[in-house]
Amino acid sequence: MLTDSFGRALDYLRVSVTDRCNLRCVYCMPEEGVQWKPHDNVLKFEEITRLCRVMVALGIRKVRVTGGEPLVRRGVASFIKELKAIPGIEKVTLTTNGFLLGAYLSEAAALSPASFPDGVNISLDALDGERFKRISRTEGTLPGDILPHIESLLEKRIQVKVNCVPVQGFNEEEIVPLAELARDREIAVRFIELMPLGSAAGFRPITGDEVAALLEKAYGALVPFTGVEGSGPAVYFSLPGFKGKIGFINPVSHGFCKTCNRLRLTSEGQLKPCLSDSYAVDLRALLRGGASDGEITVAVKEAVSKKPKYHTLSPVYGASPEETGKRHTDGMFGIGG
Numbered sequence: 542m543l544t545d546s547f548g549r550a551l552d553y554l555r556v557s558v559t560d561r562c563n564l565r566c567v568y569c570m571p572e573e574g575v576q577w578k579p580h581d582n583v584l585k586f587e588e589i590t591r592l593c594r595v596m597v598a599l600g601i602r603k604v605r606v607t608g609g610e611p612l613v614r615r616g617v618a619s620f621i622k623e624l625k626a627i628p629g630i631e632k633v634t635l636t637t638n639g640f641l642l643g644a645y646l647s648e649a650a651a652l653s654p655a656s657f658p659d660g661v662n663i664s665l666d667a668l669d670g671e672r673f674k675r676i677s678r679t680e681g682t683l684p685g686d687i688l689p690h691i692e693s694l695l696e697k698r699i700q701v702k703v704n705c706v707p708v709q710g711f712n713e714e715e716i717v718p719l720a721e722l723a724r725d726r727e728i729a730v731r732f733i734e735l736m737p738l739g740s741a742a743g744f745r746p747i748t749g750d751e752v753a754a755l756l757e758k759a760y761g762a763l764v765p766f767t768g769v770e771g772s773g774p775a776v777y778f779s780l781p782g783f784k785g786k787i788g789f790i791n792p793v794s795h796g797f798c799k800t801c802n803r804l805r806l807t808s809e810g811q812l813k814p815c816l817s818d819s820y821a822v823d824l825r826a827l828l829r830g831g832a833s834d835g836e837i838t839v840a841v842k843e844a845v846s847k848k849p850k851y852h853t854l855s856p857v858y859g860a861s862p863e864e865t866g867k868r869h870t871d872g873m874f875g876i877g878g
Contacts, residue, residue, distance in 0.1 A: 543600035543841075545814070545848040552602040553772045553803040556589055558617065560808050562610040564638055565678035566666070568708055568741040572678070584810045586620045588828050590627070592806065595837050597629040601804075603772045605634045606658070609808070612641035618649040618656040625655050632772065634660040636704075639687035646693055660700035663687060666708075667715040676711045691728065700770065701728040702788070706735055707747035716752055717759045723785030729769055729777065731788035736854050738816070749791035756780070756787060763787065774800065793855040804844070812841065814848035 543551045560578050562570070584592075593604060604624055611617055617635075624633045635658040637645075642661075649656035665684060667673040673684045694701050705712070705719050716732065723730045735746035757763055763778035766786055774797035775788040791797075805813040810825025822844040827837055851858035 543596070543845060545845050547848075547850050549799075549801055549848075550600070551802055551804055551845060551848075552600055553605070554593065554596055554601045554603070555605045555607055555803060555805045556593070557607050557609065557806065557808040558586075558589070558611045558620070559583065559609040559614045561613050562608060562638070563613055563640060563679070564610065564682070567676055567678065567711065568706055568735055568744055569739070571740040578809055582825075583808045584806075584825060584828075586616060586623070588810070588825070589620070589806070590623050591828070591834075592810075592824055592837065593624060593630070594627055595834050596804075596841060597627055599838065599841060602630065603632045603634070604630060605636060605662075605772070607636045610638055610641070611635065612637050612645050618645060618652050621649075621658055622653055622656040632659045634658050634662065634700075634772075636662040636664065639663040639665065639690055640682050642687070642690040642693075646690070646697075657697060657699060660702065661694055662702045662704055663691065664704045664706075665719065666705050667712045668718050669715060672712055672715060676708065691722075691726070695726065695728070701726075702771075703728060703730045704733055705730070706733050707752055708735055709745035709747055711744075713747060713755075716747075716755050720756055720760070720780070720787055723780075723787060724783050726785050728785045729775075729788050730785065731775055731790060733790040734793045736792060736816075738854075746793060748794045749789040750794065753778075753789065772802070792852065794857065796852070796855075796857040798851045798858065801848075804848075812844045814844050815852060817852035817854045818849055820844075820847050 545551060606617065606621060621633055624630060665687060666676050668684050670683050674680060691701055703719065703722055707713065707716055720730050722728065732749060732752045734749055735741055735744060753763055761781040763780060766777045766779045769777040769786050775790050777786045777788045780787060805816065807813065810823065810828065811821035812824050813821045822840050824837060824840060827840055853860040
């Protein structure tokens with residue numbers, strides 16, 4: 542078992558396969574855009590698979606494939622198939638904005654049933670076309686295009702979760718309509734507090750408690766629910782008359798570091814033990830320098846030993862103003878969403 546210095550068992554790895562994305566969401570990328578990482582700097586799928594094998598031997602059991610937008614990279618279906626074939630991995634899931642899901646599902650169907658993930662998280666911050674364009678800074682993509690893909694996933698018995706990041710001035714009016722997606726579908730609609738990472742630090746969050754108050758005003762009392770399977774920190778609730786569930790991920794106002802079970806591998810091969818900390822171990826350099834699996838194992842354990850007790854994204858764990866204002870310059874697109 543992979544355990545950090547505070548006794549937390551780490552069994553969940555988030556793997557970013559690219560920093561590139563077909564959207565330009567305001568809380569993820571700066572308005573002027575970013576310079577993409579050179580292709581040679583990005584790990585090959587074979588390199589990621591090798592690292593996953595090493596970490597599975599240490600205790601990793603669940604892997605989430607992320608980006609950027611992972612589906613802009615060719616070959617993700619085959620990659621997921623390879624991950625699911627690794628002995629010891631119990632679950633492989635995918636996070637996507639959903640707009641490329643149609644092509645991916647067709648490719649996976651033609652390749653093998655093992656190319657489908659066990660679950661898909663779809664990032665969707667608005668259903669209204671104009672609000673969506675404003676928050677995503679993208680023309681020609683409409684949120685309604687994603688809904689048929691949700692139905693396709695459900696038909697294949699793939700677990701679906703819809704993730705929304707509420708941002709003041711952008712999508713307050715979308716919170717209730719997005720929750721409505723769970724009324725007649727057995728999905729989870731989750732609201733994730735905006736974290737002050739990169740360009741997101743310039744926007745004002747809507748707390749999980751504020752979202753909950755809006756939903757209770759619209760639909761009735763939220764009733765705690767513990768039956769939604771997941772690898773992360775979401776807390777789930779039922780609403781009267783809803784087939785699906787509502788989830789909250791509140792890292793800034795409440796925090797969940799005491800039960801954190803994850804590591805993050807960036808597309809450039811940096812292994813990060815904490816989202817809010819700049820510390821990382823360069824596994825790409827080891828891979829391309831001819832390191833053995835044993836040497837990589839030592840490096841992974843070193844990273845785990847440096848995992849901090851708490852994040853410094855807010856004062857919720859007692860971080861000082863100086864701590865909360867530094868070391869958070871990287872955007873989610875570069876870290877791995």
